[in-house]
Amino acid sequence: MNLPPWRQIKNRTMTSDKLDQRPSAIREAVQNEYAFATAYFDRLTAISTDPAGGITRDTYGPGEDAAHRIMADIAQECGFDLRVDIAGNTYARWETGPGRKTVVVGSHLDSVPRGGNFDGAAGPLAGLIAMRVLRRLGAEPHVSLCAMGIRAEESVWFQTSYIGSRAALGTLPHDTYDAARRIDTGRTLADHMRASGCDVDALRNGARPLDPAGLAAYIELHIEQAPSLVEDAKPVGICTAIPGNFRYPDARIKGVHGHVGTPRRFRTDAALAAADLAMAMDTLWSKQEAAGNPMAVTFGRFHTDDAYHGLTTVPGLFHFSLDVRAYDAVHLDMVEREFHAIITRIEADRNVSIDLGERKSAPVGKADLAIRTGFATAARDLGIDFMEMGSPASHDAAAFAAAGVPMGMIFVRNENGSHHPNEAMEIDDFLDGSAVLTAYLYDRYCQ
Amino acid sequence: MNLPPWRQIKNRTMTSDKLDQRPSAIREAVQNEYAFATAYFDRLTAISTDPAGGITRDTYGPGEDAAHRIMADIAQECGFDLRVDIAGNTYARWETGPGRKTVVVGSHLDSVPRGGNFDGAAGPLAGLIAMRVLRRLGAEPHVSLCAMGIRAEESVWFQTSYIGSRAALGTLPHDTYDAARRIDTGRTLADHMRASGCDVDALRNGARPLDPAGLAAYIELHIEQAPSLVEDAKPVGICTAIPGNFRYPDARIKGVHGHVGTPRRFRTDAALAAADLAMAMDTLWSKQEAAGNPMAVTFGRFHTDDAYHGLTTVPGLFHFSLDVRAYDAVHLDMVEREFHAIITRIEADRNVSIDLGERKSAPVGKADLAIRTGFATAARDLGIDFMEMGSPASHDAAAFAAAGVPMGMIFVRNENGSHHPNEAMEIDDFLDGSAVLTAYLYDRYCQ
Numbered sequence: 001m002n003l004p005p006w007r008q009i010k011n012r013t014m015t016s017d018k019l020d021q022r023p024s025a026i027r028e029a030v031q032n033e034y035a036f037a038t039a040y041f042d043r044l045t046a047i048s049t050d051p052a053g054g055i056t057r058d059t060y061g062p063g064e065d066a067a068h069r070i071m072a073d074i075a076q077e078c079g080f081d082l083r084v085d086i087a088g089n090t091y092a093r094w095e096t097g098p099g100r101k102t103v104v105v106g107s108h109l110d111s112v113p114r115g116g117n118f119d120g121a122a123g124p125l126a127g128l129i130a131m132r133v134l135r136r137l138g139a140e141p142h143v144s145l146c147a148m149g150i151r152a153e154e155s156v157w158f159q160t161s162y163i164g165s166r167a168a169l170g171t172l173p174h175d176t177y178d179a180a181r182r183i184d185t186g187r188t189l190a191d192h193m194r195a196s197g198c199d200v201d202a203l204r205n206g207a208r209p210l211d212p213a214g215l216a217a218y219i220e221l222h223i224e225q226a227p228s229l230v231e232d233a234k235p236v237g238i239c240t241a242i243p244g245n246f247r248y249p250d251a252r253i254k255g256v257h258g259h260v261g262t263p264r265r266f267r268t269d270a271a272l273a274a275a276d277l278a279m280a281m282d283t284l285w286s287k288q289e290a291a292g293n294p295m296a297v298t299f300g301r302f303h304t305d306d307a308y309h310g311l312t313t314v315p316g317l318f319h320f321s322l323d324v325r326a327y328d329a330v331h332l333d334m335v336e337r338e339f340h341a342i343i344t345r346i347e348a349d350r351n352v353s354i355d356l357g358e359r360k361s362a363p364v365g366k367a368d369l370a371i372r373t374g375f376a377t378a379a380r381d382l383g384i385d386f387m388e389m390g391s392p393a394s395h396d397a398a399a400f401a402a403a404g405v406p407m408g409m410i411f412v413r414n415e416n417g418s419h420h421p422n423e424a425m426e427i428d429d430f431l432d433g434s435a436v437l438t439a440y441l442y443d444r445y446c447q
Numbered sequence: 448m449n450l451p452p453w454r455q456i457k458n459r460t461m462t463s464d465k466l467d468q469r470p471s472a473i474r475e476a477v478q479n480e481y482a483f484a485t486a487y488f489d490r491l492t493a494i495s496t497d498p499a500g501g502i503t504r505d506t507y508g509p510g511e512d513a514a515h516r517i518m519a520d521i522a523q524e525c526g527f528d529l530r531v532d533i534a535g536n537t538y539a540r541w542e543t544g545p546g547r548k549t550v551v552v553g554s555h556l557d558s559v560p561r562g563g564n565f566d567g568a569a570g571p572l573a574g575l576i577a578m579r580v581l582r583r584l585g586a587e588p589h590v591s592l593c594a595m596g597i598r599a600e601e602s603v604w605f606q607t608s609y610i611g612s613r614a615a616l617g618t619l620p621h622d623t624y625d626a627a628r629r630i631d632t633g634r635t636l637a638d639h640m641r642a643s644g645c646d647v648d649a650l651r652n653g654a655r656p657l658d659p660a661g662l663a664a665y666i667e668l669h670i671e672q673a674p675s676l677v678e679d680a681k682p683v684g685i686c687t688a689i690p691g692n693f694r695y696p697d698a699r700i701k702g703v704h705g706h707v708g709t710p711r712r713f714r715t716d717a718a719l720a721a722a723d724l725a726m727a728m729d730t731l732w733s734k735q736e737a738a739g740n741p742m743a744v745t746f747g748r749f750h751t752d753d754a755y756h757g758l759t760t761v762p763g764l765f766h767f768s769l770d771v772r773a774y775d776a777v778h779l780d781m782v783e784r785e786f787h788a789i790i791t792r793i794e795a796d797r798n799v800s801i802d803l804g805e806r807k808s809a810p811v812g813k814a815d816l817a818i819r820t821g822f823a824t825a826a827r828d829l830g831i832d833f834m835e836m837g838s839p840a841s842h843d844a845a846a847f848a849a850a851g852v853p854m855g856m857i858f859v860r861n862e863n864g865s866h867h868p869n870e871a872m873e874i875d876d877f878l879d880g881s882a883v884l885t886a887y888l889y890d891r892y893c894q
Contacts, residue, residue, distance in 0.1 A: 112759065159758060225709065228710065243708065247758065260772075261743060266674055272746070275723075275746075276722075282719050285711065296709070298707045300758045301756045302721075302762060303751050310603045310747050311694065311748065312603050312745075312770065
């Protein structure tokens with residue numbers, strides 16, 4: 001036992017009279033990974049603490065590269081087979097026999113600027129822990145297992161979703177490599193990938209490091225990016241679906257700059273047009289939620305033009321980004337139609353022109369029902385409280401689902417949201433989520 | 448006659464059978480100032496063309512300083528007495544006798560960044576032309592006359608209204624000199640004024656270069672900063688009042704930054720709170736206009752925080768500036784009370800905190816009824832079409848009115864608004880406005 005005394009005291013009492021020996025052994029073995037888990041997070045903190053606050057592991061940049069080197073080192077220290085694919089994804093593999101399908105347990109290792117340490121990085125660690133525990137307990141999986149550190153999930157950098165996973169699965173449109181540019185450097189995705197050692201030409205020519213047909217399942221553990229689990233006082237969530245989205249990363253409203261004294265009838269105020277748009281979308285959202293259709297609307301960038309704006313100028317130019325997400329493809333399509341009707345109404349009412357720029361989208365990803373059920377059974381057996389929930393955020397799991405791979409996700413309670421430095425996952429909760437994962441892998445693949 | 452042949456052809460036909468000789472002589476003499484006027488504007492263009500487009504004459508900076516030197520040179524070339532006061536304002540004086548009150552005809556010589564050449568600078572020129580014409584026609588004013596180039600009217604630079612005129616009149620709060628900082632340089636008003644040769648200490652100790660008791664009137668000619676005159680096809684407008692305003696140059700809305708997938712019930716989105724505020728003010732404005740209460744609402748800066756905003760982040764911080772203006776003090780006060788009620792409602796509804804920052808304000812300035820009537824009589828005598836109108840914009844004339852000086856303003860038709868490079872005043876229209884001014888000065892002070 002590596003646990004300090006206070007950790008042993010803090011362990012939840014098992015209702016052992018209702019359980020056989022197996023869940024208890026798994027849970028104890030996973031809890032013994034406490035020091036391994038904290039060491040992993042500490043190593044990541046050391047290479048990615050941002051002087052401006054929080055954690056920055058920039059996508060296909062020095063921060064993400066360093067995180068992948070750490071994962072590679074740990075994979076080898078643990079005695080797993082290390083592989084790095086031509087899109088830069090890092091794999092710790094436990095090959096159990098030739099010709100067997102693989103269960104991948106992964107998540108991303110990049111972060112938003114000044115983000116948190118657990119967002120993404122918890123996922124590959126859960127995979128490593130599950131593999132370590134199953135090996136230690138003498139389990140004999142009839143699939144190969146693999147922990148995967150995925151590249152380029154945070155779309156803030158290249159304004160594109162699931163780059164690393166889709167590149168590996170062969171589903172990233174090939175024009176993305178030259179079309180997408182990193183928002184801070186202005187350099188293309190291809191340039192950044194080459195600098196991180198990737199073979200962009202091979203990917204563009206159809207190479208597919210991860211054949212979906214060879215995957216039995218994709219499983220991802222991730223901090224919850226909302227406080228639903230905190231609100232309900234549950235350590236673990238089981239994902240029902242990942243929202244699809246439509247996005248306009250770089251939209252503009254053009255009016256006419258004018259003097260602050262311009263009478264109302266002569267104005268074409270781009271900022272008021274933007275406010276009108278935002279409130280119309282907010283009203284639509286509110287009504288949809290009331291009707292039982294969960295969705296989310298985010299104008300992440302929403303701003304007058306800093307080359308022109310000022311106290312005494314009617315804004316003639318406004319910029320915004322928009323992300324709209326929902327859990328049902330038909331509902332999402334309906335919302336997008338209403339969005340376009342609102343745009344048309346505002347252009348007419350306010351005499352502005354709205355240039356939405358490039359449209360991006362991601363399909364809804366439904367969790368595999370057998371995996372969801374297996375997670376729930378495992379959690380009940382372990383005595384770990386959980387709730388089923390739609391994923392607040394997008395995740396690589398959606399890219400695997402879109403490629404036809406059965407997908408499941410486990411969320412871990414997180415106190416202060418994500419994408420900022422104050423995310424606060426308890427390692428206890430993380431180990432509960434990892435125990436559910438490990439017990440599920442044991443039940444499904446080791447018996 | 449200095450006019451080229453095409454100018455003579457373009458002159459409007461005078462309805463001379465209905466008019467005596469005087470209006471005709473004044474109008475012709477003013478029209479002969481065409482070359483003088485264009486030379487003046489050309490000299491200003493030469494020293495203030497901005498490489499990024501338009502005209503920049505920065506307040507208490509190199510651009511404004513150069514404009515004042517040009518005005519000083521022209522005053523001396525015309526044989527008027529030159530004076531520069533300790534706030535940096537430039538005067539071309541025609542002293543007609545000891546102890547007489549003075550009629551000041553002025554406007555500002557600064558501009559917004561990348562603005563237009565006529566906004567402000569037309570006013571001192573009109574004063575110079577009126578004095579030149581009256582002198583040439585042998586008029587004998589029983590007041591002294593003075594053209595005044597005013598400093599620091601464009602509040603975009605120091606976020607403060609009427610600095611130059613209020614400094615001269617002794618009505619600028621003395622703490623402004625150290626409190627106000629220029630938005631681009633960050634240096635205090637006092638520093639900038641000293642660099643332009645002003646005596647800030649004397650001003651702060653109560654020196655008052657322009658004693659309101661010594662002024663018979665303040666008259667300002669200015670381009671219209673809206674297209675009302677274009678719409679009504681009239682060259683000249685006569686001001687009824689200058690709007691008062693309340694302003695919050697640097698307000699902030701604080702919410703909580705969150706992940707793009709955060710469910711609605713957990714969000715405190717500062718951008719949606721801002722949109723709610725803007726739409727509430729827009730609705731209030733629309734209703735007030737429909738009720739016959741002209742006003743204007745401008746959120747000139749209206750933006751998410753560029754250190755945090757992004758496609759995948761719920762905005763937790765929003766910045767805005769607000770200018771609200773109206774022509775009636777009671778109405779303006781009512782609007783401000785409603786604004787605060789809206790702020791309170793939004794803080795409660797959306798769980799944000801709104802920090803309005805410093806409040807600035809300017810009182811409503813009513814034009815002197817005798818001057819308005821005199822302008823109208825002069826315009827009718829000259830056969831120049833006009834309309835009465837509230838000033839769209841704020842002007843130094845409001846500072847003179849607030850100091851108890853009878854005030855009048857003449858607006859000149861301007862095709863494309865102001866505060867940007869495309870302002871388009873015709874010199875013909877400017878000379879029509881100058882003729883109204885000159886005829887009024889003749890009628891009121893030379894007979």
